[in-house]
Amino acid sequence: xxxxxxxxxxxxxxxxxxxxxxxxxxxxxxxxxxxxxxxxxxxxxxxxxxxxxxxxxxxxxxxxxxxxxxxxxxxxxxxxxxxxxxxxxxx
Amino acid sequence: xxxxxxxxxxxxxxxxxxxxxxxxxxxxxxxxxxxxxxxxxxxxxxxxxxxxxxxxxxxxxxxxxxxxxxxxxxxxxxxxxxxxxxxxxxxxxxxxxx
Amino acid sequence: xxxxxxxxxxxxxxxxxxxxxxxxxxxxxxxxxxxxxxxxxxxxxxxxxxxxxxxxxxxxxxxxxxxxxxxxxxxxxxxxxxxxxxxxxxxxx
Numbered sequence: 001x002x003x004x005x006x007x008x009x010x011x012x013x014x015x016x017x018x019x020x021x022x023x024x025x026x027x028x029x030x031x032x033x034x035x036x037x038x039x040x041x042x043x044x045x046x047x048x049x050x051x052x053x054x055x056x057x058x059x060x061x062x063x064x065x066x067x068x069x070x071x072x073x074x075x076x077x078x079x080x081x082x083x084x085x086x087x088x089x090x091x
Numbered sequence: 092x093x094x095x096x097x098x099x100x101x102x103x104x105x106x107x108x109x110x111x112x113x114x115x116x117x118x119x120x121x122x123x124x125x126x127x128x129x130x131x132x133x134x135x136x137x138x139x140x141x142x143x144x145x146x147x148x149x150x151x152x153x154x155x156x157x158x159x160x161x162x163x164x165x166x167x168x169x170x171x172x173x174x175x176x177x178x179x180x181x182x183x184x185x186x187x188x189x
Numbered sequence: 190x191x192x193x194x195x196x197x198x199x200x201x202x203x204x205x206x207x208x209x210x211x212x213x214x215x216x217x218x219x220x221x222x223x224x225x226x227x228x229x230x231x232x233x234x235x236x237x238x239x240x241x242x243x244x245x246x247x248x249x250x251x252x253x254x255x256x257x258x259x260x261x262x263x264x265x266x267x268x269x270x271x272x273x274x275x276x277x278x279x280x281x282x
Binding site for chain 2: 031049
């Protein structure tokens, strides 16, 4: 990320722009509890409520659960990060 | 102009809950509690009324001698339960859970 | 407003309110407000052995924010009504 928002017109500038740009992308969502959710970000709202697809739940780095669809209540969210990790191709 | 009316396409996270109305859902709550039940009502806070609810509480104890973690789950059934939304972490249609 | 309205209709019924500190109180729903604060009457603690100091409490006011669950009487749940109210609420925002 470059320091000033006015440079680099190709990069996203504000947090809102970032959030808009990552729909449909693979993400990692970390909760305040430390639990990670990896999956495809379907959508989110102003409360940072999140809808995800093909979600995997990691507790202490270990896969604990899988959810086809998952709604995460925004107040639990510490951060949302795009992940390079490619999910299984197709579908 | 180029601005397309996106309103109809806009999908918000709560749509996922809306589509689960009258379906059995999985709810992960704070303090290692989980619920499985039929969603009868909800609001924007994620307050909910569930029917035929199974609650699972997971507790971890440390064995005094071996220091091993002992994971215990206790379950109970409740016919109808109002759940306050502030304890909700995650909601998922349960049939798709692995 | 959905659950405020719902609980208003439930006034007079027996409910069990489970608090976030694990205390469960059964009683007759006396009243409710928009924050889902609750007043119960004729209360008794479900687990009296572990909460003996609550023995003499006959009615109480419960701040909405400390409620985890409310166990509802089956006859006080009209599923169709709830579905309709929920769909209306979802549209209205």
